[in-house]
Amino acid sequence: MNRFDHKKLMQQKKRHKNYARITVLTSLGLGVVLANSTTVKAEDKEWAPNTSTTIKQGDKQYTIKWGDYLELISRDSGLTIGTLMKLNDSIIDANLIYEGNIIFFGDGVNAVVKDSKGNIIAKTPLTPADKEGIKKADAQKVNRATKINSKKNKDSKIIVNDNGDGTGTVTKPVKPIKPDPNKPKPPVKPDVKEVSMKIYYLQVASKDNLEEAVVLKEETVKAKKGEKITIKAKEFDNMNLISESSVTVTAENNAEIIFDYVHKDAREVTVRDITEDGKVLGEFTETDFDILVGEKISYTAGEYEGYEVVGTKEKTITVDTDNAKNIIEFTYRKKIVVPVEKVNISVEHIGTDGVVLNQESKSVEKGSTVTEKSLDFSDRGYELVGESNQTIKADKNTTITFKYKKIETKPVAETVNVWIKYVVNDGFLIEDENKMVEKGKPFKVEAKDFTEKGYILDDEATKEVTTEVGTTVTFKYKRIDPLEGMAVLTTKYVDEAGNEIHESKKEDVKIGYTYVTYPIDIVGYKEIDYKGRIGKMVAGGMTETIVYKKIGDVN
The missing domain is CATH 3.10.20 (Ubiquitin-like (UB roll))
Incomplete structure (x- = not known):
């Protein structure tokens, strides 16, 4: 197959290079899961707003402390409140966050997914709106801090309702209510939601080529939302698993789990273009679904300016188990440029009266065949004399001449x-x-x-x-005499047996004229041919017959 057209048209599942191989996508589309999320009860101690956090530049996450509020975390992290809430889908109310919970900041490029141990298990790029929010938060960090300080009350207890653009309202935060241990709590019915997740078993070209894949099998599994489940990879004939044999994930709706396989006979082929003196003009190594042990693979030599292939331009190998043997080399040498001798060809279009209608010249390779065509000068009153094409062999400087004569104009007849x-x-x-x-x-x-x-x-x-x-x-x-050229049209009215049931009608019609006859009303009868008759009068006259039925016989 040609190196520039070697991809098969197969069912493929494209995956972005920056995505992790095991991807968990949440319903927000950001692939973010809030790890170690717990609810902390209000402490007995008095709540007072903190004036700063321990967030440092470059931190990827932060554990909420007693006295923190979202505006403060937004100020110190440089992320807008909207961006923080988008990255951390457990924050439903911007005025309600809990001590001990972890807020993730991403890495400035991606939103990240972490497991309970803090390991990143998936990434997905931030949207342009998220990135803009980060820039905007950075630019207004100082302004936000100034506004917060200016809005503090004498008790230094504040909550800021951010509008996302550095503006908003400031209200006094409400102290978390301490539960009354003596007051019985009504039973809470757990809200358990079942979610669906997709499992894909994919054949890829190789460990290093994950850009396209063939779906070996796909499944849908259901589980309770938030439940941790373990999925094990399946076995397929002639396939080797190259990803982990099992994956444990927290069930989220529309999550995808992917296992990668390669064919047990999959190999790679290297194509190298080199000159006779060993200079490498081009080289690439390829893996593909049909590059399997025992298969015959063909490649065509590439083209390089100033070089030509030595020998055959297409080579075929049988794929070996040893990749070191799966190498195709094309040898090139510099093209030998032979000076081309040129001659001049002049083309003239001349009238028989000596008028030069057109003239041009061109330089062509000596010994080449040159064909020239005549031109149309009818608008100037000339027509061609002789052949419309002339072909010569350009052995020397030559002139090709086409002759034209004045077009004769005939006098206009009186x-x-x-x-x-x-x-x-x-x-x-x-x-x-x-x-x-x-x-x-x-x-x-x-x-x-x-x-x-x-x-x-x-x-x-x-x-x-x-x-x-x-x-x-x-x-x-x-x-014409009034009676001359006339003939008689006779119209008869009969029953189905042919008996006349009314007196015939006779009238004079001019010969050659078209006539029309119509039925008449006859008591006790109904005409069958009720559309009448049309004809053309001839010498000797015409007779038309209209047939009737008795009224009792007519349906």
Whole structure:
């Protein structure tokens, strides 16, 4: 396979390089779990707000002390209250935090997940809004401290409700209420929520190539939220587990647990491009799903400016168990540049009258074949004489010439106006028209049919004249007698047996005209052909028959 097109199109699960291999994603999408979270009862001693914390620059977490409040921690950590609450999802109320709980600050780039021992088990990058909140908190740290000091009351007991931009209101904090041991507490029904987590068993290309993977199997497990559960890896044929064999996590909704496997025969192939004197032009080592022991893998030599491959440009190896033997080398040498001799080719487009229509020249390799095409100069009144293409072998400086001649223009023929008149014998004009035709040429005209207007031709049907100025062609007609050219249309009304049930209707219709007949109402009968009949009258007349049924027989 070619080195630049060797990835298979397979079902893949992409994972970002910065993510841990075992990832726990919380419902907030930050992958943050608050470890060692406990609730501390109010102490008997009087609560008073602290004026500072032990937070130092670069600290990743802080254990809440008696007298701390979230605004103070925000001031000393440089993180806004909103960012702190987002990183620590156990903080529901900004005015209510507990001594002994741990607040995580992240690492400035990622929000982190830690187990009960403080070990980082997953990371996920901070969003741009989180990073902006950190910058903003840093810029306003001094201002916040000034505002807090200016708002202290005489008892130095304060709670700041931060708006996230360095402003807010200051209220006196409420002392935690000490539980009354003598007052019975109502039973609290535990709120246990069941969550779902995904387990993926993935085949990766190698331990060093986790960017893409094939899903061998996926499962969904359910557990009580916050419960610690242990998931063990499964065994698959021809697969070796490269991640931990089991993982213990705290159940969170939409959490993902991933186990990685590689094929037991997976190996790597190194492709090296070197010059004859040992200079390495390029080298890479590749792992992929189909690079397995016994498989044949092919690579094509790369291209380097100024170098050419010595020998074959494609090589194939059979993948060996020893990666040291899975090496393909391509040898290159410097290209030998041979000076190319050039000759000059001039191309001229010249009219037969000596006018130079176009001229150009070009330098080409000596001995090469050159083909030139003619150009179109019709807009300048010239047309090509000879072949439109010329091909030569450029052995020396040569001129290719195309010849053109002036386009001959034919004189415009003189035209005259011919009048055509259609008149009745008594001189009545039925219609006239005129046509422009070439002078002195024979012109043939055919008479028109005016039968529908009551006129029939009384002249030649076609006339031919030689056109001159003032030529007129006249066709004569006569009026049609009212009864001449007429025929009788007979309409019969019969029953289904063919017996006439009403007197036939007769009417005169002009021959060639279109007629329409319609049924009539006959007592006791209903017409079957109620749409009528349409026809064209012919000499000798036409007969149409309309059939009826008795009304009692009609559905």
